[in-house]
Amino acid sequence: MTRALPDSIDEMASLLGEADYVADRSLATILFLSLRMGRPIFLEGEAGVGKTEIAKVLAAALGRRLVRLQCYEGLDVSSAVYEWNYARQMLEIRLAEARDSSSAETDIFSERFLIKRPLLQALEPSAEGPAVLLIDELDRTDEPFEAFLLEVLADYQVTIPEIGTVTAEHPPIVVITSNRTREIHDALKRRCLYHWVDYPDTQRELEILRIKAPEAGERLSRQIVAFVQALREDRNLFKLPGVAETIDWTKALTQLDVLSLDPAAVDDTLGVLLKYQDDIAKVQGTEAAEILARVERELAAVG
Template sequence: MTDPGLLVADVPTLRSRLDAVGYLADDALATALLLAVRMRQPILLEGEPGVGKTEAARALAAALDTPLIRLQCYEGLSSAEALYEWNYPRQLLAIRLAESRGESLRDADLFSEDYLLPRPLLAAISHPGPRPAVLLIDEVDRADDEFEAFLLELLADAAVTIPELGTRTATVPPVAVLTSNRTRDLHDALKRRCLYHWIDYPDTERVAAIVSKRVPESARWLATRVARGVARLRARPDLTKPPGIAEAIDWASALHALGVSVLDTDAADRTLGAVLKYAEDLQTVRRAGLAELVEAEADSDA
């Protein structure tokens, strides 16, 4: 198993590696991620949608040159769906083959490694190393209380229990990154097992830098205008879903794809669906007019 200290030397090194894979992290986030790696403790990243929580886990895996194993949480997610499943078609085939030979199969024969299909949690626990995998448990707030309770064993002991096969303990424990949009409060028992970091929406200058990094083919002026435009939209109190960093990147990509050289009201209107994802928000902004937004952009360039 690789010594955690050898995975990344310090915070500046981790920031540099994250930057190299297209993710701009500030010192606070880089420190939190470094601690998660060094302490082998799960980290819970919270923040509003679109601030880069999921991308932080992706970038960390890339920076450590290790696999990313992602579990997307949703309402009704069961432990079995997250952990493993049995290859029922193959089991049925084995039963029929045995019957054709006049043989019988024991449960131990059917419920063995040969028929086990790992899902994300078991895959992360079973990762052979030498570097730990990054386990992304995405939007854990969408799952229910029962699933949270199930996660406790995994997060506390880097172990999971399969009734038919017993407890599996990780040889190389994964770096577990949990994300939450705070659609509901997580239980204290889960939080106690995690480091915690809140990711704020960055300032306009940083958003422009992120857009430039993620859409390198776009001009710097376009990234700046997009960042300021998104900031103006986020300042509106009447939007159902204010845009985030992901929408800023989408908007810059859309404008570049159209070959836009001037961000005027026409260009903004044609690409507004890249930055606003609710019909009501599109109607609200178009009804108010885009001139103020574009004029603000022009003023910012002066």
């Protein structure tokens, strides 16, 4: 069931919480403003901090359909907006020739031969209301597509030469994410409200684990969060673990019936938390044991 947009920042935060997303007030504020002003929201941050999840949560919480455009190098209009079903068109032409009919020349460029890709799907009306359009990892595309996207977001319309212009009756809720592998042009950023999604602090990450991995005991969850937070302080790692990796590691440890972290459990499961061999080699063994000992001292100090 479609739900009305929140009327306050607190209501926005509650809406996210109902969908099991633990947001800080700054994120709840920018999302509230994005919805109320009808502006796209541009989310930047490291991989695994929950940017994509925000769009999924918005769709679920508001009862809207989620339309996802996963970006990649070489993404073009035929993959992002529409293309013609050439196989069906050729079949129609041959059938028309067999019937000795000339009507196929115009009929083949009708909507029934149109393959609708995510951007076009998001502009179409729906009984569920405007869609949530997730344009994921925009930084993976090239500049020409970025320029094309700027046109689409300007008027929420696309032109199909053979049919005409398709304009959204009600603009979709647009969430754009970037891992910042390259800078996105200011022209597109100016059209959006911006938010940097950072790694969560200790308390918020612990709350996330209580929701996403409730099977883990309180002691294990606190050890995991403290260990991961310590790793993030070490900027010598090639790729710092994100929230997604924290959740995966917790679930992996509970699958192994680990009730409390020890050096052996850490060494055996680092491949769930860290994704590069150089990082694993750097942490495994003595370094992991030292971090774990420090974590134990800190947890003992706070009781």
